[in-house]
Amino acid sequence: MVSVMGYADRRSVRVGEHIQFKVSVDGAPTYRATIVRLIGAQTFPAPHAPEFKVEVMACPVNGEHKGQHHEIPIGSYAEIPTHPKLSRLTSCTLAASIWPTLPGSGEQAILGTVDGAGGLGLHLDKEGRLALVVGGQHFVLPRKLRPRRWCFVAASLDAETGTAIVYAREAELYQFDTLGAANQRFAKVPTPAPSERPFRIAAAHDGPKAIRHFNGKIERPRVLGRALSLTDLGRLALAGPAGPAHIDAIADWDLSRDISSEIVSDLSHNGLWGRTVNLPTRAVAGSNWNAERHDWRAVPDQYGAIHFHDDDIYDALWPTAFEVTIPAGWKSTTYALHLEAGDAEFWVPFFVRPKHGEAKARCAFLVPTCTYAAYANFRSRVEGRWSELYHGRVTVLDRTDFLMEEYPDLGSSTYDPHRDGSLTLYSSMMRPVTNFRPTGRVYKFCQDMFFIAWLEHRRIPYEIVTDDDLHAEGIAAISDYACIFTGSHPEYYSTEMLDAVESFLRRGGRFMYLGGNGFYWRTAYHPTLPGVVEVRRAGQGFLASDVERESHMSFTGEIAGTWHRVGRPPNLIAGVGMVTQGFDACTGYRRTKESHDPRAAFIFEGVREEVVGDFGVLMGGAAGYEIDRHDVALGSPRHSLRLASSFNHTNVYDISVPAFTDLVPKWSEDAPDPVRADIVFFETPGGGAVFSVGSIAWSGSLSWNGYDNNIDRITRNVLMRFIDPTPFRMPEGA
Template sequence: MYEIDPSRLDLAHEFRRRPLGHHSPELQAVLDRMRSAPIEGKHCLIVETPRARWLLARMTGNPLRPVPVPDVVFTDLAEAEWTVFKLRWHAMTGHDLATTLGELAIPEPPVDGPPVVVPDPARAILAYADSISAAPGDSIAFKVSTPGIAGYRADFVRLHAPQTGRSGEGYRETEIASPASGDYPGGEQTLRLGSYIELPELPVSLESFSLQILAWPTLIGTQPRALLGAWSQRSKRGFGLYLDETGALALRLGDGTEVVDISTGIAVAERRWHLFSASFDAASRRVELSQRPLEDHSVHTGRAASVTRDVAIMPAAPDTPLMIAAWPDASPDGLAPGAHYNGKLEAPRLFAQARPWERLDQPIAAEIAGEALVAAWDFSREIGSDRIIDRGPHQLHGRTVNLPTRAVTGHNWDAAEMDWKQAPQQYGAIHFHDDDIDDARWQTSFVFTVPEDCKSGIYAARLRGEGAETHVPFFVRPPRGRRTAKVAYLAPTATYTIYANNKARFLASGTEMLRGHLLDFDVTDMQLLHHPIGLSTYCVHNDGSGVCYGTRLRPMTNFRPKGRLWNFSSDLFVVDWLEGIGCDYDVVTDDDLHREGASLLEGYQAVLTGSHPEYVSLEMMNALEGYLKGGGRLMYLGGNGFYWRVAYHPHSDGIIEVRRAEDGTRAWHAAPGEYYMSFTGEYGGLWSRQGRSPNTLAGVGFIAQGFDASSYYRRRPESRDPRAAFIFAGIEDEILGDFGHLGGGAAGDEIDACDVSAGSPPHTLVLASSENHTNAFHMANDAVLVPNGATNALQSARIRADMVFFECPSGGAVFSTGSIAYVGSLAHNGYDNTISRLTRNVLERFLDPAAFAMPGKGG
């Protein structure tokens, strides 16, 4: 591991001069060492006032969260970076850099200015809507929870522009009248995390019984983890098979007064298949319990254990239904399921007798028929749904709750088949997690009906109470079957859903190295850490497995118009620019496009994207390609677009699935054999690995990312091709976009490049390319075949954002910017800048109905 040389004061001086941006390789090595330290105890910043004041903090506690360092306040981010640099230098070298340089280690407490107010995440307005897209006349139900707040006022606003300046300057919204506006009482609603299977009550009286289930546990210990049974924590009646606090198999019995637990006393192995069996003989009151690892090719298969014990009680008839992977009333408040299991379960069976030991411990695939059989649930059936099928005589079918992961490999998967549809019998498992969520299921607080005369655009319910504020955005599309403008803005709602509640932005290892600067937490980030409102698909579950389902049917703290500029808030730059240049537009969403296909875009002369349309379903991809084949014009105003293939839930467009298969720049990777999506059976992963790369659609594809600073474009010779003359009308500048609200330039964050070998049309004109990126920019994983030392921007010319244009055979055309940061430059200087002028030139030509001609040979 690299060790910092305390004598290299020249590196400290270099950082002092330029804490953000370009660094020498030697300084970058020092920064990488500092930023790669464990996140616990690491310094970070709390945003007290957006873009104006920051508090020094440290990551501490369980769970981790930023805790302020008393009386350390910054009004300059560069000063904050330098202060933490000095503290880390001292901690890692033992040398006090501040004393050597004759400076204070940390600045003096402020003597003037407003008092410091630390954001309180416990007091919050948390809310979501049941719909994200609505037409005039449609109704949207809003669900609100207000922990620590007695009441709130709801108003409805049209959103125009995001915050760009200190203390919120730049933000614009306009109130609209609605009967739903008004004051509402507050109240806290609980969000219940954790997946399980809900089953009917027992149809027969059980005195003697046997249970059997296959299990692949992933997180054992600390608390009971329910497997199968009909157990009531409240009434102490029934029976339940579970893993106890030590990770050993156990059976719990209760007669309504007394509770007996029988355990093998030996912890099972995590991530290994086991056969768990238990029986109770009413006549002898004997319990038999067995945990047996299944033989596989691994060296460690865990330890088998069995126990026989006589008990004094007779279990009372259960007063709760059967349940798998949880107990019905074991939540801390006793009102909801709890004791959630983490891991895979397969083939649970229930018998109305104490089966002989040698029969109970037989392989799970044995014949299930027999008079004593009560139920035999088969998870390999109807994998694409929430239904659970019982092959037993009583048809005790059930359903999954909170979306455990299906289409996962079972105990008998032999790796010969990767597609669950081709060998469903090898995909008979379900992976449960104690932090799964599909829908918060909150009560409706109020309903907003979109006025019949409401203009298409981006709107929000604005909720305010006792100093707290939140916005719940939604999109108003034009009346169904009508177009009210020539331009459509396609809002990337699939991407918003996938990124919802992304804790990995500040909790994942290496995230500060990725960002290239100190982590900063605003009040919504702190609310996300404080309130259990679920994870994003950029997170991993508590057991370390990837989150493959994303849902917007719960509060999304990072789906807001204010605060950090990323995704939704950045995309407001697009509509702000359209309004600034006086261009009418309609708004449609990914959800609409997925449902309605190419017909949604028919009649629009031009379609504009947001800054980051990363996630695309098959239906969306087909629709966009169909639009271009019909002569449409696409303006892709972002980067890292059309990258991952996703699938929408068959019955709810609020839930989306992604399997991070094979390759790609990703937060986790799908397990072997689990690359096919459960919702649709489609192959997951990158579109580029499925023959439909972003380059084919947009002319560019994801090449690199870096988040410390953005750069600019330099015009290429192709920009003077007559085919591109309309794009550069009135523009003589060679340098384009050396300004902007996203990192200080138009080319940054995540960037795309043109590559004919990857699918870019051969007649694509590369109009301009970015340059001078910092060494915090690194190539995308899928762009690197062999690990090497030339994957940052100082060493690879491949790291660039390409601005491109090409014509389509049916008279349409595509213009792409290849940069997420591009939209942040549109509004610079009151829309009077080269990026705005160039983009307007493109839009005006795209609105001209005259067909684009394909270039001739050699053109």
């Protein structure tokens, strides 16, 4: 079967800048590339849904290209460049503490230079037993290592006598059932031949490729320049992972240093520094974690482990197929590279911004690329057992969804477990992303295209800013605009993004939150690597274990979890906060008395109905999918107006309530009152204002009845007032 996939080096590009595209094709000699502008998405039939318009842009890369298949080098490890000190090891000791998660699941390299019959290494054999590997031979300690137990492991090799000791000692704080030390002596052990391969931690070599990836944590890997005696090995095991370099160290890697980076620091005098590949998880608890702190910055020596996975992926590293320079005449909006080969297709969307300092529109669409990244290759929607339950309907999938099954190396999203059961914490856009497209499930990017269709239909001048820009540039990314409005689901927010929106509002900016479940999870961008975010689910143990003791971001050190848990609930900035989700049916909002307050008169101008949004292409209403509620106790401003509330949500919404709030779920026919989406408005002290709809499904109603409906009217009313420079005034007494 033919398949074609691609990705870009960035999501956001200004006029005059370049964007590079990477393409792989399987089963066909060529592929067709077309750069298009996207208006709408391939969703539901007209007349109620927007028409899907794809405009071909004049671009030199359009046309047939010779195709090539590229693999994705999945699996993380650390690599130290080839150095004579590590290439010509004779008598030596290899040691580390390990916490294997999949022992017995194929051979796994802990450290060394093994490449076929060459090199030297300390491995777990395919049975999960510790093995010294030298000259292609395995010298195996018979005991199997137990999963998820810390174990000091070492091999001491005496080249003069041709003997070796392989040693393991399980040692975990607070366990009553740890196994003691075990060792095995071996004779006729060959002297390692010199190896020109780089030294690796958590992988072996197959030529330049990395194989035999280790699954689990590795702490304080070391190479010592002599063969330690059994007594010395015992001392080293008991010494623990912290402390200065070993006196005999050729290399002594302290993984508690430079946790936010790819750097692997060597404490020895040899400067054998390395770097991690494919972002293994850092800031994870080590063997000496003493239950006192959760913040690795306070006790870095207790977070000196790295958790490697054979399915970690940061960058697919495909060569650039072609580069596009954005011409001056291109409007700031949404575009895509459309790839076709045989009957297969793939989309690589990107967003064009105006040249720096040349913004002209009064408003900007703040595209939630941070959320797209957190959900990139959302494998659980295909593979997960619970997806259908909380969606309340049979799952609908297409060929592109199944690319994740055909090509497991595409990796996972932050919702999915690794192969070893630990939750994926990092998610990257530097790989093909199957759910970032204007087709398939109407959710995230695909649904956000409803806003583009609406803006185009209403001929509202707008420009684009992405979350990536907001994070990188702060308020400067949006300060040219009077009003910014979100997509349907801006769930993932970095501190920098939230601070930028708040500063914008304090300076009189206007903010329209036109979605649901927004500003929910604190998210971190990597300090140096582009296109990758980190999410840790602290406070919501239903997604993973170990969320508490590893509850600080490795990228930034910040407390992780929901913004509510962190102490900055979404209600503070949006006036509403997430309640629950349900995807089986949507409903409308009933206006409250507060909607008739003169402060809100501009919002409902021309709207006669008391119930609004009781229609829409997304399950029949503007209120639904994921919904947020006004709650002063959680930080909604006291002067905020709750203008309308949705009602009569189905009991599928009740299922998720306990996951998100402390409400007691009731499986009643009518959803309990707290399960509702609220439309909220409030002014800010600098002359700004906020309008929130608290529902993902809002955008699905804009195009109803040929765009002639009260959701369109309300959204336009607010946008037109929000781009008017006349300051909003705080109400009396606020």
